Amino acid sequence: MLIAILELVYKINTEIIKIWNANIIPSPISVFILIIRLFETKMLIYAILSSMRRLVIGYLISVVIGSIIGFLMIHFKYIEENFSSLILGLQTLPNLAWVPFSILWFGYNESTIIFVIAIGSIFSIILAVDSGIKNVNPIYLKAAKTMGAKGYKLYSNVIIPAALPNIIAGLKEGWSFAWRGLISGEMLVSATGLGQILSKGKDASNISQVVAVMLIILSLGLVIDKFVFGRIEKSIRCRWGLM
Amino acid sequence: MFNLFLIIQNISKSFGFNSKANLVLDNVNLLIDKGEFVCLVGPSGCGKSTLLNIIAGLESASCGRIILNGSAVRDAGIDRAVVFQESALFPWLTVIDNVEFGMKMAGIKKEERKRRAMEYLKMVHLTKFKDSYIHQLSGGMRQRVALARALAIDSQVLLMDEPFSALDSQTRGILQLELQRIWMETKKTIVFVTHNIEEAVVLADRVVVMSTNPGRVKKEFKIELSRPRKPESPDVNYYVRKIMDELREEVEKVAKAEYDGDWSVEKDLFLSNVDSNIGIGL
Numbered sequence: 001m002l003i004a005i006l007e008l009v010y011k012i013n014t015e016i017i018k019i020w021n022a023n024i025i026p027s028p029i030s031v032f033i034l035i036i037r038l039f040e041t042k043m044l045i046y047a048i049l050s051s052m053r054r055l056v057i058g059y060l061i062s063v064v065i066g067s068i069i070g071f072l073m074i075h076f077k078y079i080e081e082n083f084s085s086l087i088l089g090l091q092t093l094p095n096l097a098w099v100p101f102s103i104l105w106f107g108y109n110e111s112t113i114i115f116v117i118a119i120g121s122i123f124s125i126i127l128a129v130d131s132g133i134k135n136v137n138p139i140y141l142k143a144a145k146t147m148g149a150k151g152y153k154l155y156s157n158v159i160i161p162a163a164l165p166n167i168i169a170g171l172k173e174g175w176s177f178a179w180r181g182l183i184s185g186e187m188l189v190s191a192t193g194l195g196q197i198l199s200k201g202k203d204a205s206n207i208s209q210v211v212a213v214m215l216i217i218l219s220l221g222l223v224i225d226k227f228v229f230g231r232i233e234k235s236i237r238c239r240w241g242l243m
Numbered sequence: 244m245f246n247l248f249l250i251i252q253n254i255s256k257s258f259g260f261n262s263k264a265n266l267v268l269d270n271v272n273l274l275i276d277k278g279e280f281v282c283l284v285g286p287s288g289c290g291k292s293t294l295l296n297i298i299a300g301l302e303s304a305s306c307g308r309i310i311l312n313g314s315a316v317r318d319a320g321i322d323r324a325v326v327f328q329e330s331a332l333f334p335w336l337t338v339i340d341n342v343e344f345g346m347k348m349a350g351i352k353k354e355e356r357k358r359r360a361m362e363y364l365k366m367v368h369l370t371k372f373k374d375s376y377i378h379q380l381s382g383g384m385r386q387r388v389a390l391a392r393a394l395a396i397d398s399q400v401l402l403m404d405e406p407f408s409a410l411d412s413q414t415r416g417i418l419q420l421e422l423q424r425i426w427m428e429t430k431k432t433i434v435f436v437t438h439n440i441e442e443a444v445v446l447a448d449r450v451v452v453m454s455t456n457p458g459r460v461k462k463e464f465k466i467e468l469s470r471p472r473k474p475e476s477p478d479v480n481y482y483v484r485k486i487m488d489e490l491r492e493e494v495e496k497v498a499k500a501e502y503d504g505d506w507s508v509e510k511d512l513f514l515s516n517v518d519s520n521i522g523i524g525l
Contacts, residue, residue, distance in 0.1 A: 142325070146319045146324060147348055147392075149344075149348045162333070162335065239376050241379065
């Protein structure tokens with residue numbers, strides 16, 4: 001229904017008023033049909049699967065390493081004093097800027113893309129862990145200490161759960177950076193994946209394909225955000241009474 | 244009769260260094276018996292909370308030492324449980340998990356933990372809410388949970404830092420009665436900080452009045468009244484009056500420091516007002 005209305009608007013603008021150029025603006029129906037066709041040929045399924053695989057691997061690497069660095073920063077003050085502004089600066093560096101660097105290190109292969117994904121999201125995860133822990137209400141730490149919590153137990157039972165709402169926000173941000181890294185990496189490096197289909201569409205001047213893939217990327221991002229991070233966030237906020 | 248349990252010896256505390264250092268506690272000495280309920284009262288800024296934190300091991304004294312049951316205390320530890328002014332309960336845990344926390348840290352088994360936690364929850368009448376999260380409770384309920392949590396680690400001393408000051412007066416009254424009952428049941432040694440003299444008289448065996456700037460022990464009052472005590476009883480009132488007189492000077496000192504120099508406490512207006520001259524016609 002929505003597509004029909006959009007198509008009508010599209011037809012009016014391209015064929016009757018003629019203010020839109022059909023080579024630049026794709027027809028909604030053709031985009032829709034193309035998405036179905038891409039699914040039928042299984043090309044899209046494979047592309048999504050291979051993209052997702054990279055994304056998950058790259059993201060997990062960045063979560064693990066990022067958390068470790070974050071904890072180290074909290075634990076050893078001099079790391080923080082010396083590197084926090086560097087990390088803040090690196091976080092603002094766009095993912096795309098890492099692609100040439102990564103190609104020189106790893107060549108045109110899978111590792112390059114995973115590296116771009118990981119490096120793109122790691123800094124926001126480090127910063128989230130760092131600030132999440134720093135912003136833990138000191139009263140919780142005091143209370144925990146008077147109840148005999150020390151060292152590793154203090155971390156696992158108090159500091160991490162208390163910092164979790166902030167850490168989750170950082171993980172979410174990291175995820176969105178990972179997505180960007182994935183697409184930029186794939187567009188420049190890969191022979192498979194969503195970014196590559198996007199890139200092929202551009203090469204063939206096929207605006208419908210470009211828009212179709214963009215829509216798919218968008219909806220995948222939305223679905224993951226809503227069903228994975230949205231759920232985790234909601235359950236935490238519910239417990240804390242932040243809703 | 245003499246059963247010294249908690250010894251606070253020559254405690255001084257100053258914030259900041261060099262000549263500008265601000266002396267908060269000046270040579271405070273206090274001897275507390277086992278099972279005694281001691282209230283520290285004093286105007287704001289007399290360092291009573293700081294003293295409590297030092298006893299708890301959450302702050303360190305500039306000099307002096309705390310001796311509990313024969314050994315000097317250094318860090319925070321489970322021999323001294325603390326109930327804080329604001330709810331320091333963990334929002335990511337349910338009520339019962341909060342109460343179990345200290346036992347969990349001590350490595351006590353799950354069933355045993357649960358059984359004991361339920362006992363303490365029963366003591367504060369909150370068994371119905373054992374699976375609630377903290378934000379679902381009212382202020383009074385939260386402080387009850389905090390009390391249960393502190394009792395559950397079975398410490399030698401219970402330190403309470405203005406635990407009821409954020410509650411409305413009805414809730415506070417109920418909790419004061421409850422605390423009296425729990426104290427009589429458990430015979431804990433309690434050090435309770437408050438700025439509310441009435442609360443101190445209702446609860447304590449001994450009220451320690453502190454002076455301000457720097458904080459010192461000004462005077463101690465033994466409260467020899469039967470329990471449970473009610474805040475409205477005339478006996479309580481008598482002690483409140485006595486302590487109030489002692490404190491007035493201190494309160495004035497604080498006010499003078501905070502307000503403009505020409506400020507002074509109003510004189511007692513009672514007899515200078517003609518309409519209320521009750522001696523007339525006798």
